Amino acid sequence: MIKTLRVAHLYPRDLNVYGDLGNVITLAKRLEWRGFRAEILPVEPGHFFDFSSVDLVFGGGGQNSAQAVNADDLLARGDELRKISADGVPMLLICGSYQLFGREFVDADGRRYPGLGIFRSSTTAGRHRMIGNIVVDSPFGQLVGFENHSGRTVLEEGQQALGTVRQGFGNNGGTGDEGAVVGNTIGTYLHGPALPKNPGLADHLLLCALHRRYGIEELEPLDDDLALRAATVAAARPQGRQTSLRPRRRRLHHLATALRRH
Numbered sequence: 001m002i003k004t005l006r007v008a009h010l011y012p013r014d015l016n017v018y019g020d021l022g023n024v025i026t027l028a029k030r031l032e033w034r035g036f037r038a039e040i041l042p043v044e045p046g047h048f049f050d051f052s053s054v055d056l057v058f059g060g061g062g063q064n065s066a067q068a069v070n071a072d073d074l075l076a077r078g079d080e081l082r083k084i085s086a087d088g089v090p091m092l093l094i095c096g097s098y099q100l101f102g103r104e105f106v107d108a109d110g111r112r113y114p115g116l117g118i119f120r121s122s123t124t125a126g127r128h129r130m131i132g133n134i135v136v137d138s139p140f141g142q143l144v145g146f147e148n149h150s151g152r153t154v155l156e157e158g159q160q161a162l163g164t165v166r167q168g169f170g171n172n173g174g175t176g177d178e179g180a181v182v183g184n185t186i187g188t189y190l191h192g193p194a195l196p197k198n199p200g201l202a203d204h205l206l207l208c209a210l211h212r213r214y215g216i217e218e219l220e221p222l223d224d225d226l227a228l229r230a231a232t233v234a235a236a237r238p239q240g241r242q243t244s245l246r247p248r249r250r251r252l253h254h255l256a257t258a259l260r261r262h
């Protein structure tokens with residue numbers, strides 16, 4: 001029987017800006033490439049959903065209007081989500097979802113949306129949007145992505161951030177931190193989507209879920225990760241030295257070089 005992970009995808013129609021669906025696809029493919037299987041379960045507003053047998057939760061980003069439409073529905077699922085978060089079920093929340101997993105989100109018109117309070121954070125929308133590429137130093141390596149948010153998220157004393165902003169705005173453009181982490185629940189502003197560009201973060205979430213469900217202790221690296229890592233290292237070498245990368249890896253080399261230039 002193929003070992004399977006059940007992935008709850010929060011409001012896939014509404015909270016899915018900037019290709020955030022690509023995160024779910026990445027989780028599924030990185031499982032399949034290793035002989036596992038992913039069962040993606042949409043959580044739709046107004047529909048019953050049982051989180052008790054879920055192995056991983058993903059929520060994408062969305063406009064203020066999309067957040068407003070789903071805020072009450074998410075709040076109604078708060079007890080279940082807080083319980084499984086405390087039980088160690090890995091979760092990745094991007095931007096709009098991240099904001100609603102904090103204590104509250106106040107939109108540009110001053111409307112308050114109570115959050116789940118899993119992150120000890122509060123978000124207030126400002127007039128100025130924070131848009132652009134972002135680089136974050138984190139325990140999962142240097143994370144790269146794209147951000148576009150007006151919400152300024154402030155972490156309370158003692159609330160762990162995902163990382164430190166090396167380039168970009170991060171939580172609020174002022175405190176230098178990005179994202180938030182509580183146990184295996186991770187919030188971040190990284191769109192892009194985040195996980196294809198940051199395989200270390202993707203595999204962290206998968207390993208948490210595989211260990212919790214099947215006791216698996218480690219994941220073998222995937223060929224592309226090694227190639228991408230090799231390509232990135234090669235790109236950092238002084239120019240002029242021929243790399244021995246195969247054509248496919250050479251493409252990755254050029255990709256890594258192009259990425260480093262931005």
Ligand SMILES: NC(=O)CC[C@H](N)C(=O)O
Nearest residue numbers: 061062095096149150151
């Ligand atoms: N990209 C997003 O998810 C945006 C979240 C929220 N509407 C904001 O602008 O801050």
